[in-house]
Amino acid sequence: MLELDQVSVALDGRPVLHGVSLRVAAGERVVIAGPSGSGKSTLLRAVAGLVPLAAGRLRLDGRELGSLPPGQRDVAMMFQSYALFPHLSVLDNLCFGLTARGMAREDAQERARAAAGTLDLTPLLQRRPRELSGGERQRVALTRALLREPKALLLDEPLSSLDTQLRVRARAEIVKAHAASRAAMLLVTHDQSEAMSLADRLGVLHEGRLLQLAPPRTVYAEPANLFVARFLGHPAMNTLEVQVGLDGALWWGSTRLAARLATAVAEPGRRLVLGLRPEQLALPGSRWDSGDPQAAEITAVVESVEPAGEQQIVWLNAAGQRLAARAEPELRLVVGVSLPLRLALSRACWFDPDTGEALRPAAGAGEAMA
């Protein structure tokens, strides 16, 4: 098991990571997602021993890593920049880590050839890195990291320059190769769909702080705060500034959404942010309409429609606010038409408008009574 305990890092005297704690069990895939500059690469570099800790501890299978040089940590890292040896063939790049640790050349080549097949590298084995596309280089770097069979495998944006078709397949290959290795895997990416699909547990990093770490479905359904809520999901969660009236009704501007909110967050007079995923906004006749008897109905105008394969993304305007909804591709929608839109309040998220932190309704509550 890989353990990070209150890890802080400063670069050039500027704090970059603030007390990050997490554990990755052997065989587990933990994915940390965050925007560019949030500290993802720095986090992996700290685990690999390439940057010093300002505070905190690192352990791998109970062994303190802090004082060990990178080469003795039993950690393999795949860098965002690939870090392949330019003068070596793909095959020799793959073998390098194995022969450097004493494996016989033939054995190393046999292992490398077998692994190369998984990510379609077989025809490229005799080429040099400069004769490869960006995507091909990335697959070599990934295969090389997996070949070392480390106790911890660190992957920095491993799929970012693969084309879409290959990326989806390469996700499956990462899962397959990792399952066989049983390493504790820590992967960082800015790509939320990659994060959702690869993670056993998903963390969200923002300005060097780990905001939440939980199974992907939990992070999606119960984000810890507005940053997490808006970072995951496409289109992003719709957020409406609402207020509970003195009579307990829920108001969005001059629109009454519900006569009474049966949730602990609904103290009279309180301002709230109501968060609704696009799939929680139902258009008339759409199968996305869950038939929530407690749904609030508002009027919205269709502004534009984006076909997206098995669904269409519908952009609407309600009282000047832009909202995103989903609909099946067969649903006919005319731009400019005014429609009743049903908001599934019983599945909504609630946030404090000042702090952005999620407000959890008391158990059994969270339902709105129309």
Ligand code: ADP
């Ligand atoms: P990410 O991988 O999430 O894009 P990084 O970990 O690369 O983020 O960077 C986090 C922050 O640390 C950024 O503000 C970046 O500018 C800064 N940073 C990264 N590397 C260095 C460095 N070698 N020296 C000083 N600051 C750095």
Ligand code: MG
């Ligand atoms: Mg990075």
